[in-house]
Amino acid sequence: GVAMMKLKSPPVNSLSLELLTEFAISLEKLENNRACRGVIITSSVPKIFSSGLDITEMCGKSVEHYTEFWRAVQEMWLRLYGSSMVTVAAVNGSSPAGGCLVALSCDYRIMAENPKFSIGLNEAQLGIVAPFWFKDTFVNVVGHRIAERSLQLGSLHPAPEAHKLGLVDELVPEEKLMEKAAAVMTQWLALPDHARQLTKTMMRKAVVDRLVAHREEDIKNFVTFVSKESIQKSLRMYMEMLKKRKS
Amino acid sequence: GVAMMKLKSPPVNSLSLELLTEFAISLEKLENNRACRGVIITSSVPKIFSSGLDITEMCGKSVEHYTEFWRAVQEMWLRLYGSSMVTVAAVNGSSPAGGCLVALSCDYRIMAENPKFSIGLNEAQLGIVAPFWFKDTFVNVVGHRIAERSLQLGSLHPAPEAHKLGLVDELVPEEKLMEKAAAVMTQWLALPDHARQLTKTMMRKAVVDRLVAHREEDIKNFVTFVSKESIQKSLRMYMEMLKKRKS
Amino acid sequence: GVAMMKLKSPPVNSLSLELLTEFAISLEKLENNRACRGVIITSSVPKIFSSGLDITEMCGKSVEHYTEFWRAVQEMWLRLYGSSMVTVAAVNGSSPAGGCLVALSCDYRIMAENPKFSIGLNEAQLGIVAPFWFKDTFVNVVGHRIAERSLQLGSLHPAPEAHKLGLVDELVPEEKLMEKAAAVMTQWLALPDHARQLTKTMMRKAVVDRLVAHREEDIKNFVTFVSKESIQKSLRMYMEMLKKRKS
Numbered sequence: 001g002v003a004m005m006k007l008k009s010p011p012v013n014s015l016s017l018e019l020l021t022e023f024a025i026s027l028e029k030l031e032n033n034r035a036c037r038g039v040i041i042t043s044s045v046p047k048i049f050s051s052g053l054d055i056t057e058m059c060g061k062s063v064e065h066y067t068e069f070w071r072a073v074q075e076m077w078l079r080l081y082g083s084s085m086v087t088v089a090a091v092n093g094s095s096p097a098g099g100c101l102v103a104l105s106c107d108y109r110i111m112a113e114n115p116k117f118s119i120g121l122n123e124a125q126l127g128i129v130a131p132f133w134f135k136d137t138f139v140n141v142v143g144h145r146i147a148e149r150s151l152q153l154g155s156l157h158p159a160p161e162a163h164k165l166g167l168v169d170e171l172v173p174e175e176k177l178m179e180k181a182a183a184v185m186t187q188w189l190a191l192p193d194h195a196r197q198l199t200k201t202m203m204r205k206a207v208v209d210r211l212v213a214h215r216e217e218d219i220k221n222f223v224t225f226v227s228k229e230s231i232q233k234s235l236r237m238y239m240e241m242l243k244k245r246k247s
Numbered sequence: 248g249v250a251m252m253k254l255k256s257p258p259v260n261s262l263s264l265e266l267l268t269e270f271a272i273s274l275e276k277l278e279n280n281r282a283c284r285g286v287i288i289t290s291s292v293p294k295i296f297s298s299g300l301d302i303t304e305m306c307g308k309s310v311e312h313y314t315e316f317w318r319a320v321q322e323m324w325l326r327l328y329g330s331s332m333v334t335v336a337a338v339n340g341s342s343p344a345g346g347c348l349v350a351l352s353c354d355y356r357i358m359a360e361n362p363k364f365s366i367g368l369n370e371a372q373l374g375i376v377a378p379f380w381f382k383d384t385f386v387n388v389v390g391h392r393i394a395e396r397s398l399q400l401g402s403l404h405p406a407p408e409a410h411k412l413g414l415v416d417e418l419v420p421e422e423k424l425m426e427k428a429a430a431v432m433t434q435w436l437a438l439p440d441h442a443r444q445l446t447k448t449m450m451r452k453a454v455v456d457r458l459v460a461h462r463e464e465d466i467k468n469f470v471t472f473v474s475k476e477s478i479q480k481s482l483r484m485y486m487e488m489l490k491k492r493k494s
Numbered sequence: 495g496v497a498m499m500k501l502k503s504p505p506v507n508s509l510s511l512e513l514l515t516e517f518a519i520s521l522e523k524l525e526n527n528r529a530c531r532g533v534i535i536t537s538s539v540p541k542i543f544s545s546g547l548d549i550t551e552m553c554g555k556s557v558e559h560y561t562e563f564w565r566a567v568q569e570m571w572l573r574l575y576g577s578s579m580v581t582v583a584a585v586n587g588s589s590p591a592g593g594c595l596v597a598l599s600c601d602y603r604i605m606a607e608n609p610k611f612s613i614g615l616n617e618a619q620l621g622i623v624a625p626f627w628f629k630d631t632f633v634n635v636v637g638h639r640i641a642e643r644s645l646q647l648g649s650l651h652p653a654p655e656a657h658k659l660g661l662v663d664e665l666v667p668e669e670k671l672m673e674k675a676a677a678v679m680t681q682w683l684a685l686p687d688h689a690r691q692l693t694k695t696m697m698r699k700a701v702v703d704r705l706v707a708h709r710e711e712d713i714k715n716f717v718t719f720v721s722k723e724s725i726q727k728s729l730r731m732y733m734e735m736l737k738k739r740k741s
Contacts, residue, residue, distance in 0.1 A: 443618055
C-alpha cells in the first residue's frame with residue numbers, strides 16, 4: 001500500500017514544467033488508487049533531492065509560458081500538501097528552494113545526516129521572493145521566528161542545523177534512509193486512514209484555502225515579477241554562475 | 248484564595264455527562280466567588296489524571312443525548328480555558344484525549360515525572376478526530392508542527408517526552424507534585440489580578456471566540472459523526488478492548 | 495551604509511514623548527536616505543538599553559497629552575517594525591516593557607551575556623496590560639505559549655533565559671557586542687535589498703496591518719485605561735517605589 005516516487009531528472013532534479021506536471025499527475029493517480037495509502041518521495045540523482053524550480057522555465061519565455069509554469073507549481077503543491085495519503089520525504093541530498101518546498105509539504109521529513117547536504121528556502125539569495133504559500137508552509141513547520149530569519153537571509157541550512165531548527169524531523173546515515181522512511185511509513189499507516197486524513201485536513205486547510213482563494217492573483221504576481229527586466233537579469237546572472245561552477 | 252478540585256470518578260475519571268456538568272458548575276461557583284483567585288486541578292484516583300470523555304456517553308445513545316453531552320463538553324472547556332482564575336493542572340497520572348484537554352486548558356501544567364504516565368490527544372487512534380477547538384488549544388501550547396504530527400499519530404507522550412515537547416511545563420517527583428503546584432500558584436497570584444486576567448483574555452480570545460461562533464455547528468458535526476454506524480462500531484470495539492484489558 | 499542609533503536619555507533611557515518623536519523622525523530620515531541600508535540600535539547609558547515607556551507621561555496629564563503620547567508610541571513601532579532597513583538591536587543592558595518592544599521589533603537581537611541584565615514585557619507587574627500589538631510582536635518572536643506565560647507573569651528574563659526562550663537570538667560578552675552587531679549586519683546586508691525587504695514585509699504585514707486598522711481604537715483604549723483613578727494610583731505607587739530605590 002506504499003508507493004515510492006523517485007525524482008529522476010539529471011543533473012539536479014530541477015522542477016521543470018514537464019517534471020511538475022508528471023509529479024502532479026502521479027500524485028493524482030496514487031490518490032485515486034484506493035490500494036495506495038502512502039508515498040515516499042526521494043531522489044535517484046546522487047547528492048541532490050531537488051534543486052527547486054527550473055530557472056530556465058522563468059528566463060526569456062513568454063507570459064503564457066510563465067503562466068502555465070506557475071500554475072503547474074501551484075498544482076503540484078496543492079496535490080502534495082493536501083494529499084490524503086501519508087507522505088514521507090526521504091531527503092537524500094541537497095534541497096534548496098522548490099526542492100525544500102516539496103519536503104516541507106510532506107507529513108514527515110528524514111534527511112541523510114551529511115553536513116554537505118543543505119536545505120532551505122533560499123529564494124532571497126537569488127533576488128526573488130518566496131511566494132506567500134511557500135512561506136505559510138514553512139511557518140507551519142518551523143514557526144514564525146525561524147521562518148522570518150531564514151527567509152530574509154535566504155538560508156541554506158546544513159542537515160544538522162536543519163534538524164535543530166525543526167526543518168527536518170530526523171537525521172539518519174544515508175545508507176539507512178530508505179529503511180527508516182519505510183519504518184516511519186509503517187508507524188503512520190498503523191492509524192485508521194479516515195481519522196488521520198480528517199486530522200491532516202483540519203491542520204492544513206487554512207493554508208491550502210488561502211492559495212485556492214488567491215490562485216489567479218498569485219499567478220499574475222509571479223508573471224509580473226518574473227517579467228521584469230531586473231529579475232530576468234539576476235536570473236541570467238545566476239544561470240551563468242551555475243554553468244561556470246559546473247565547468 | 249486557592250481552591251483544589253480533585254477529580255474522583257473511579258476507576259479512571261472518565262468525563263461523563265454528570266462529571267462534566269459538576270465540573271462546569273464548580274468552576275462557575277469558584278469564578279463567582281471573589282475570595283477565590285486560583286484553582287489547582289488534580290486527581291484522587293491513582294495513576295490516572297483523567298481518561299478523557301466517557302465513551303459510554305457516545306455509544307448507543309439518542310441524538311438528544313449526544314447533543315446534551317457535547318454541549319457539556321464545550322461548556323466545561325469554555326469555563327476552564329476562559330477562566331479568569333489562575334488554573335494549574337497537577338497531572339498525577341495518565342491523561343489521554345479529553346483528560347489532556349483539561350490539562351492543556353490550564354495556565355500551567357506540572358506532571359509527575361513517571362515515564363509510565365502519558366498524555367496526549369490520541370483521538371485518531373480510536374478512529375475519531377479531535378474537534379477544531381481541541382486542536383486550537385493544543386496548537387497554542389505546542390505550536391503547529393508538533394500538534395500536526397501528534398494529532399495525526401494520536402500520540403500518547405510519556406511524561407519526559409511531553410515535557411520535551413512543551414505539552415507540560417514541568418516534571419516533578421510524584422510526592423512533590425502538590426507542593427510544587429502550590430508554589431507555582433503563589434507565583435502566579437503575586438501578580439495583580441486585573442492585569443493578569445486581561446492579558447489571559449487577550450491571549451485566548453481568538454480561540455474561545457471561534458468555538459462560541461460555531462458552537463451549534465460543532466454540536467451538529469459531533470452528533471452526525473458519532474451517530475455513524477462505522478464510528479459506533481469502532482467505539483464498541485474500543486470499549487470491548489478496554490473491558491478485556493481490565494479483566 | 496549602516497547607521498548607529500544610540501539611545502541617550504539618562505538615567506534610564508525612558509521613552510518619553512520627546513525621545514519617541516526623535517526616534518521616529520530619525521528612522522524616517524534614515525529610511526529616506528538611499529545610502530543607508532541598515533541601522534544598529536543600542537544604548538549609551540550604562541547597564542540600561544531602555545527602561546521602556548516614560549511613566550511620567552502617563553501620570554497626572556491631560557487626555558490630549560495621553561493621546562499624543564500613545565500616537566507617538568505607535569508611530570515609533572510602525573516605523574521600526576515595518577522598516578525596510580536591516581535593524582539589529584545590540585542590547586547592552588536591561589530592557590523592560592517598551593524597551594523590550596524596541597528590541598523585539600528589530601530583525602535580530604544580540605544581548606550582552608550578563609545575567610544581571612534582563613528583558614521582557616513586564617507590564618502585568620505594574621498592573622497594566624501590554625497592548626495587542628506588543629503581544630503580536632512578542633508572539634511572532636517566541637511563539638504563543640511562551641508569550642502567554644511570560645505576559646501573564648510580567649516576566650523579566652535574565653539574559654541567559656531570554657536567549658533560551660528565543661527572545662534574543664544571541665548572547666555575547668559585553669565588550670564584543672558592537673563587533674558582533676556589525677558582523678551580523680554585514681551578513682544581512684549581503685542579501686539583495688529588494689528581495690529581503692519584500693520578504694520582511696510579507697512576514698510582518700498581518701501584524702502591522704492590524705494596528706493600522708485599529709489605531710484610533712487603540713489610542714482610545716489606552717487613554718480610557720490610563721485615565722482610570724485605580725491605574726493612576728498604581729502608576730504613582732510604582733514611581734514612588736522607583737524614587738525610593740534610587741535614593
